Amino acid sequence: MRTAYSVETVRAAERELMARLPEGALMQRAAAGLAVACGELLGRVYGTRVVLLVGSGDNGGDALYAGARLARRGAGVAVVLLSPERAHQGGLAALRAAGGRVSGDALRDIACADLVVDGIVGIGGRGGLRPEAAQLARAARESALVLAVDLPSGVDADSGEVRGEAVRADATVTFGAYKPGLLVDPARERAGALRLVDIGLTLPEEADVEALQHADVADLLPRPTAESDKYRRGVVGVVAGSARYPGAAVLAVAGALRGGAGAVRYVGPAADKVLAHFPETLVHPGPPDKAGRVQSWVIGPGIGDESDALAEVLAADVPVLVDADGLRFLTPRQVRERTAETLLTPHAGEAAALLGRGRDEVEAARMESVRELAAQYAATVLLKGSTTLVAGADGPVRVNPTGTSWLATAGSGDVLSGVTGSLLAAGLTARDAGSVGAYLHGLAARRAAGPGGAPILASEVADHLGAAWRNVTD
Template identity: 75%
Template structure:
């Protein structure tokens, strides 16, 4: 499991560790890892470290110190290293001395703005050490020209701990920021490295272990890896039958949107439950595509026994069906039209698990805010929704977030691809997650595992080209086998 911790928790762990180490040892650990990563980048972009050109963008404090010490290590290996200081009077004294001893050059970025831009333009590598994890808001005015010059240059950009200008705790971007090709982060991931919009500025992320004592229960975010998803996937035992494996009910589709029902059933059939019951007006379309589905037109209350329900995809204005499903004493997934039609008090009154799966626009409507507010503050938005509705909430997007009403770490998933932004993709996800609910997974696990598999299936279906939602559903078994290693 990949975890991310808040700035406060990281700072506390750093203080605890530094109290046990010789002075400066922790920064040297970080600088060594940063220098090694930079050397690998230089080997790729310049062919070698010796003779390459490196520019350090150095702010005040420890973040700049990490960059300076790493620059000193590169200079000792023959790189031509120039440090551009944004606040010369507050630059890390030890790091400056180390860089000068190694033969590096130092310049005031403000006093030499023209030559600073020229140095960046000629560089093979730019190291962003402007602002550390405690920074708030976008870049300060003096740093913007340097970030712009780095973006225009041919140089690879490596960020120290996180790209300067992004919010480490929330992933928010409130102004100009550095766009990195690689971010070298220390001790643990920070939430902003895993959540959009900040994540897109981080490039590839490399974690350098510096020995921070971080308690697992204090994590802000969790990200499943293959092993975690494999452990949670339901596997039938020798004595299992279709009912013991779980039956998922799908209440979806309408005369206008029969395809939503078909796609939700497609996801459910590949999600691990033993059987799928469909209730709604699209029964003929469902049976024509998936004859193994158990179809009823008598409503959810007369459909037969299920272990979980999915309600809402393509439901139109069928509020009565949504209300019937919410009254059920089994786990319920609410998606699409169901989110609009569901009575908030009925959702909060439920005693069985509830999983809501909005995209940003639907989340904005539920919260009564603009879509841009949700997209800019995804972590805060998913937590607010979960608390307000007393439900687990899966907020769809390029990074999918899953938050429990009980609090605890938010699950984040980034296995997807931009090709998943296609009609019906969310219907497939709903069916898949509902099937996992019926198979016995908790709402948080069902949502996060479904998002993980769905993202992988999208990658397998697309392979760099457009793919439809039906292609994604068809690729779920491949994603399942990939996760389980068979």
């Protein structure tokens, strides 16, 4: 599992380690790792031109010492000092001693560079870049590879927010631990390829942000045993679709059938359409409380204004996933009064409506928004989007690493609701079901899009869920 820690936690661990090491040793460890990453990004070091953009923080010192190492290996290294009087003096002296120089014409040096190293602002930075730094960052992006030190300058390390102009890097080398902002958009897409350099930090067992990997998902996936039958594996109930949106029912059921439960009960007006596609489905005209026993409910995709079933489903003493149209009729009190788990799966627009704010605000502050929703509803919340996040009332926020922009297509959320609801019925907690469902959904979409990517249909995502499952377990 990939874990990320807040700035406060990382700094506390750094202070504890520095108290046990000779002065400057920790910075030298970071600089050594940074220099190696620079060399790998360049392909070779001798004869290349490297420009360091250096501010007043410790990551400016990391950049200077790394620049000294590159200069000793034959690179031409120039440093642009944005705060000359506050630059790390030891690092600057080391760079000069190795043959590096202070730039006399920043824009000209950047235009000739093979690599620009962003050491402008450290992990404690707040707000966007100042005008001079922003101009240099734009020039670097236009003419050279850009490698960020610890995180791209101008992004918020804890939240992933970008409040103004920020560096857009091809790669980021971060030290000791991932920072939450490196895994969450809008900052994530500015970080490029991530590389973690171990500098010996001792960190708490519980992180602030987690990202599952194949092994974690494989451990969580439900598997039938010799004694299993379809009912022991779990039955998921699906309330979806309407006369206007019958396809939502078909897609939600498609996801549910491939999500690990033993059976799917469909309740709604699109039974004929569902059976035409999936004769395995158990159908019932409703109401939900008369449809038979289930271990979880999925409600909302494509139900339009038919809200009567929501109260009945929420009254059931089983986990409930509420998506799409179901969210429009939901109140915090309804969810807070439940004894079983509730999983809400809004996209940014739906989350904005639930929070009473603008969509742009939610997309700019995804971490804050998902945590606030989880607290307000006392539920687990899966916030869909460029970075899908899963948050409960407490514990780390989970970030899904498998998504693709090709998932921005009609009906893909219906498939996600189905597979996630099926995992709930199979016995996973809301947090695990949301995380695993998003992971498989993203993998399936990547497989459907193929190498290089291409437009996909939501039904194709459902069709590739089995292959995604096998990919994880193999």
